[in-house]
Amino acid sequence: MLAARTSRARAYVEALVRAQLRPECLILFGDERCPPLEEAPAAYWPRHIKPLSLQTSIEDWAAHAQWSIEQIDADNVADLVVLEVLRRHAGKLVIYAGAGGQLVPAPLLAISPFLHIHSGFLPDYRGSTTLYYSLLEESRCACTALLLDSSIDTGAIVSRRHYPAPSAQLNVDHCYDGAIRADLLLRVMRSYLRHGVLPQAKSQVAQGRTYYVIHPLLKHLALLSLSPASQSKAIL
Amino acid sequence: MSVYSKYEYTEGDRIESRNSYFYTPFVGTAFFAAWEASRAPCGLSGKKCLTAPDLIELNEPAFFEMQRWLDAWRRGGRLDKVEMACFYQRVAYFEVSKRLFADYDAQGKPLDRTDYQVKQRYLNFALLLEAAYSHSQDLRCMNALLKVCDTVVSVQAELQQRDVLSWLMARERLHVQGLAQKLGVGHG
Numbered sequence: 001m002l003a004a005r006t007s008r009a010r011a012y013v014e015a016l017v018r019a020q021l022r023p024e025c026l027i028l029f030g031d032e033r034c035p036p037l038e039e040a041p042a043a044y045w046p047r048h049i050k051p052l053s054l055q056t057s058i059e060d061w062a063a064h065a066q067w068s069i070e071q072i073d074a075d076n077v078a079d080l081v082v083l084e085v086l087r088r089h090a091g092k093l094v095i096y097a098g099a100g101g102q103l104v105p106a107p108l109l110a111i112s113p114f115l116h117i118h119s120g121f122l123p124d125y126r127g128s129t130t131l132y133y134s135l136l137e138e139s140r141c142a143c144t145a146l147l148l149d150s151s152i153d154t155g156a157i158v159s160r161r162h163y164p165a166p167s168a169q170l171n172v173d174h175c176y177d178g179a180i181r182a183d184l185l186l187r188v189m190r191s192y193l194r195h196g197v198l199p200q201a202k203s204q205v206a207q208g209r210t211y212y213v214i215h216p217l218l219k220h221l222a223l224l225s226l227s228p229a230s231q232s233k234a235i236l
Numbered sequence: 237m238s239v240y241s242k243y244e245y246t247e248g249d250r251i252e253s254r255n256s257y258f259y260t261p262f263v264g265t266a267f268f269a270a271w272e273a274s275r276a277p278c279g280l281s282g283k284k285c286l287t288a289p290d291l292i293e294l295n296e297p298a299f300f301e302m303q304r305w306l307d308a309w310r311r312g313g314r315l316d317k318v319e320m321a322c323f324y325q326r327v328a329y330f331e332v333s334k335r336l337f338a339d340y341d342a343q344g345k346p347l348d349r350t351d352y353q354v355k356q357r358y359l360n361f362a363l364l365l366e367a368a369y370s371h372s373q374d375l376r377c378m379n380a381l382l383k384v385c386d387t388v389v390s391v392q393a394e395l396q397q398r399d400v401l402s403w404l405m406a407r408e409r410l411h412v413q414g415l416a417q418k419l420g421v422g423h424g
Contacts, residue, residue: 101258137375212328212331212380213258213331216267218378218379219260220267225421
């Protein structure tokens with residue numbers, strides 16, 4: 001697993017540890033980008049989405065679960081040291097939890113397939129902050145597990161799943177977004193362990209749409225359109 | 237939710253000092269009052285403006301393609317696949333760079349990366365995006381419209397086309413209200 005210190009990576013690690021799954025090695029880079037978060041009560045979470053506490057750091061989870069961890073001095077996935085370390089650990093699959101806005105360079109992608117979880121239903125919602133556009137247009141969210149290629153969100157699709165809109169009380173950027181990605185990651189990894197291979201990845205052939213970082217006004221409309229937990233429209 | 241009064245996205249010259257919209261904080265309904273206040277210098281009167289203004293004439297290829305697309309949408313027509321792809325290529329480049337240029341190559345890259353300061357070009361692009369959103373309700377157009385309006389408002393003191401500015405701000409507000417109503421959001 002190759003991860004930057006983000007709330008998304010924290011969600012992945014917590015979910016994997018709780019599910020008693022472990023990568024051969026966790027390669028960790030970047031400064032801490034996960035802000036302090038209050039643990040959301042279970043009642044705030046939609047049904048069938050396992051609540052995550054997100055209170056424990058990646059390092060502490062990894063130590064608790066006795067994962068093999070290598071921390072490297074790199075701010076960007078494109079830094080040369082990441083390539084050197086990944087070559088040394090070359091495995092069958094890399095679970096990737098990078099920092100937003102960073103593209104995985106081709107030399108890294110040539111080492112092993114990179115499994116990435118995108119919070120948008122591909123190819124309809126490529127690009128950035130697609131969770132919010134999905135909320136605005138469809139009142140629901142989605143994730144897609146794909147194998148990265150050199151372009152943005154165009155790689156072969158392993159799995160896709162829709163998720164309900166979060167309740168108004170849940171932090172979307174640092175809590176719900178990571179949680180639904182972690183949910184799909186667990187589903188894909190359980191299938192991988194059961195069958196020894198990933199589900200057949202399908203190339204994206206449809207045109208698709210690319211979205212860009214959402215304007216704060218649209219973000220506010222999306223968040224204010226959410227229902228409080230007691231009135232949650234959670235149906236799965 | 238704390239009081240939010242400073243809408244930072246129109247502060248200073250946002251053509252030179254470009255906005256970043258990554259991880260913007262959520263501040264609740266107070267955001268909308270701050271956003272509306274940011275548009276006030278453009279003379280938003282709240283009155284209905286019935287006549288869509290023409291683009292400001294500029295002698296450059298970007299103007300002529302914008303004029304072609306605007307004419308198509310305002311006549312209620314459509315762009316063909318190639319023109320639509322070109323339009324969204326311009327939107328994409330603006331979204332990434334927050335700048336607009338006089339001419340672009342076949343791959344959508346500007347021919348002269350230093351020529352981005354023409355302020356009327358940003359006003360024209362806003363008029364074009366407004367027409368595109370009115371025609372399609374495509375949120376990609378709305379998103380870019382809000383961003384280019386931030387840029388336009390940041391340099392509004394240097395724009396003489398006050399009637400165009402006022403019309404544009406009224407239309408932007410109308411679209412926001414329409415979207416809020418559709419989502420069941422009351423923002424005051």
